[in-house]
Amino acid sequence: MPIDADHARQALAKWEGFPVHREPRPIVLxxxxxxxxxxxxxxxxxxxxxxxxxxxxxxxxxxxxxxxxxxxxxxxxxxxxxxxxxxxxxxxxxxxxxxxxxxxxxxxxxxxxxxxxxxxxxxxxxxTWWPPGMSAYGDEECTLADDGRTLTYRFTGTPAQYADYPSAEVFESDTAVLVEPVEVPLDGPDGIRLDYAETREVVVRLTAPLGNRVLIRVAHGPGFNTFGSPLTVITSAHRSMDTAPGPCQN
Structure with a gap:
């Protein structure tokens, strides 16, 4: 079922205060x-x-x-x-x-x-920066291509034998991006369903480069403290930082 557009706006609104243009970019844990x-x-x-x-x-x-x-x-x-x-x-x-x-x-x-x-x-x-009252949720990692717009979005979804994810809805603001995959149920095999979730992925193209914006998710939805929580995005630039020392305290 497609995401409610109003819910998407509510999730994006949680990140309205994120100082996306600050240098260095605030760390989002x-x-x-x-x-x-x-x-x-x-x-x-x-x-x-x-x-x-x-x-x-x-x-x-x-x-x-x-x-x-x-x-x-x-x-x-x-x-x-x-x-x-x-x-x-x-x-x-x-x-x-x-x-x-x-x-x-x-x-x-x-x-x-x-x-x-x-x-x-x-x-x-x-x-660092974090919306007040929000909690983390999940540990999926998405990857961003070198063009800054092509995003491979990984998420926990219905197993491939039961559903397909041919596309996703993308909602963008100046500070955050929300991706919601569109699930299409399939005629699954007869018998007892043993698998209920697995890691799936869908590729989307953003209307503007992700840049310093935060990729977020619906998680459990409005009313939960995980609603709008951030996802990890791995880029070629940040892959090179994996072995770099952290910033000093001074």
């Missing part, structure tokens, strides 16, 4: 900021960060003290414990333009599978 944990598990290079010099716990920014204390609680009893060895370095974060190494405060005690990684609050205030 996705997946609640930290790089997806399954990627952290696969990438061993970031672990060397914890061999660096420790920072006194007294220097931990007050905005993230509560989260750090909660992270260090005993995993069995929930009892409070002293903060683990604290490191200040560039850590891995997911953004709407691919993985970035950004200033962070991190801990990784021996009895934890995943580290504590919190974006530096001062850096977050100065260098």
């Amino acid at each position: 996705t997946q609640m900021g930290v790089l997806a944990l399954d990627r952290l598990m696969a990438d061993t290079q970031w672990r060397a960060l914890f061999d660096g010099p420790a920072v006194p716990a007294s220097e931990l920014p007050p905005e993230i003290v509560a989260a750090a204390i909660d992270y260090c609680r005993d995993v069995q009893t929930g009892a409070p414990r002293p903060l683990a060895r604290l490191i200040q370095a560039n850590g891995p974060f997911a953004t709407d333009r691919g993985p970035r190494e950004l200033p962070a405060w991190m801990m990784y005690p021996d009895d934890r599978r995943w580290p504590f990684i919190a974006l530096d609050p001062d850096f977050e205030r100065r260098m």
